[in-house]
Amino acid sequence: MRNFILFVRRFFNLILFLILEIVCVILIEHTNTLQGNDIISSANMVSGLVYKKQSDVVYYFGLRKMNDSLVNENARLRNEIDQLHSVDTLKDSVVHRKLYPTDSSTHIVKFADYLYRTARVINNSTNASDNYITINRGSKDGISKNMAVISGTGIVGRVEHVSAHFASVLSILSSKQKVSAKLKDGTNGYIIWDEKQPDVLVMTDVPQQVKVKKGDSVYTAIFSIFSPDILIGTVLKTVVVKKNAMQLIYLQSSTNFHNLQYVYVIENKMVIEKKIVEDSSAKK
Amino acid sequence: MNVYLKNILRFCIIILLQVLILNKITLRWWSEPAGFPVFIPYVYPLFILLLPFETPVWALLLMGFGLGLTVDSFMNTAGMHAFATVVIAYLRTNVLSALLPRNLSEYDGQHPSIRSMGWMPFLVYSAFLIVLHHFVFFSIELWNFSNFGFLLLKIIASSLTSMLFIIVYLLLFTRQSASRV
Secondary structure, eight states: OHHHHHHHHHTHHHHHHHHHHHHHHHHHHTTTTOGGGGGGSTTSHHHHHHHHHHHHHHGGGGHHHHHHHHHHHHHHHHHHHHHHHOOOTTTOSTTTOOOOTTOTTSSOOOOOOEEEEEEEEEEEOOSSSEEEEEESOOGGGTOOTTOEEEOSSSEEEEEEEEOSSOEEEEEEEESSOOEEEEOTTOOEEEEEOOSSOTTEEEEEEEETTSOOOTTOEEEEOTTSSSOTTOEEEEEEEEEEETTTTEEEEEEEESSOGGGOOEEEEEEETTHHHHHHHHHHHHHO | OOHHHHHHHHHHHHHHIIIIIGGGOOBOSSTTTSOOOOBOOOOTTHHHHTSOTTOOHHHHHHHHHHHHHHHHHHHTOTTHHHHHHHHHHHHHHHHHHHHOSSOGGGSTTOOOOHHHHOHHHHHHHHHHHHHHHHHHHHHHHHOOOTTHHHHHHHHHHHHHHHHHHHHHHHHHHSOOOSSOO
16 A cells, blocks of 8 residues: 555656647547537537627628628528519429429428528637537527538538527538538449648549549438538539549539528428437437 | 736637638649648637646647637637647647757746747747647548648648748737837
């Protein structure tokens, strides 16, 4: 016993060092799973408040840019509304008709019910290998984990930590998450980020024979957490991987992550039901 | 000013400087044409570097851990900054005693600075620990030695900018007059 105490006293610093490092490793390991780990994220009260105060100050400098982006988005939405209203009756045969999820005349059952909430970005990063965005809405406003987040121009990420008044969003500029995407012709693939440039994304799992042109648009797939047909980006270049006859498609991200101001948090009200069904079939 | 009060104040200043200003500057000098990594300067290890000479190692370790976790909570990195900061807090005393001619306990009531150590020893001391900190941090962050060149480039670029900002910080925030020693 005496020897043990002497040993501890002699190597106290080394032991403390090792203990602290092990605590750090455990924290890093459990970033995603540990429940209490919400405290060490920018969603906690103190850092949330600091970021909010800063954002209140810096807010006014970005108003001009924000106005422009809102006007652009309005224009795009008006365009879409007009397209929906002015259906060409001559062409409106069964073949050309779009199928809407709520259209009861067709036998497509409603599979998703989206609720959009606006939120202001109060902190933003683009330079780490897992980038986070802090928004000024939390569980009191109905935000919960794993909701999708989009901006006016494209997808942004997924809510990861929530506190009462703030939430931190893991952006798609991260090695931790994949997003299902589809090309114009319906080919599905995954969007990942190669941790290099903050406005270039990579689409994988696309077969080599699928023809892709530079400038083609890539949208979210219908089974991703995002609502379908949200623009992700446009094709920059394609690289063929010899090993598995797939191609990598480099995309110019449509969201500008450098000056995010406002985002929409999407709640899919049917996602729990969908998850239960999928989990029950996965068990068998 | 009281040593404790002074260091608490410095802690707050450095954290706010790091989180509110430096984290917002994304330095992308040549990042556009080539695949040069985007990087930000990390100045917060300076708090550990500037603690008084006679601070015991266990206190350094605990403060490093606290500092790292604070930065982690602001940057959503959960433990990565804490890991790197604890490493340099552990090695600080060894580096200092290797660089300084006298025993550390003889520097009573002083803290490492350009004035107490001279330009060259202080730069070597801070550069060594900063590079070590960046090396550990970026290795954990990327966790992938497959493109070692990219990692190395990121470490070198970030260390250089961090050192630049640290020198600027020291020139701004240390008293130049020799009246107070």
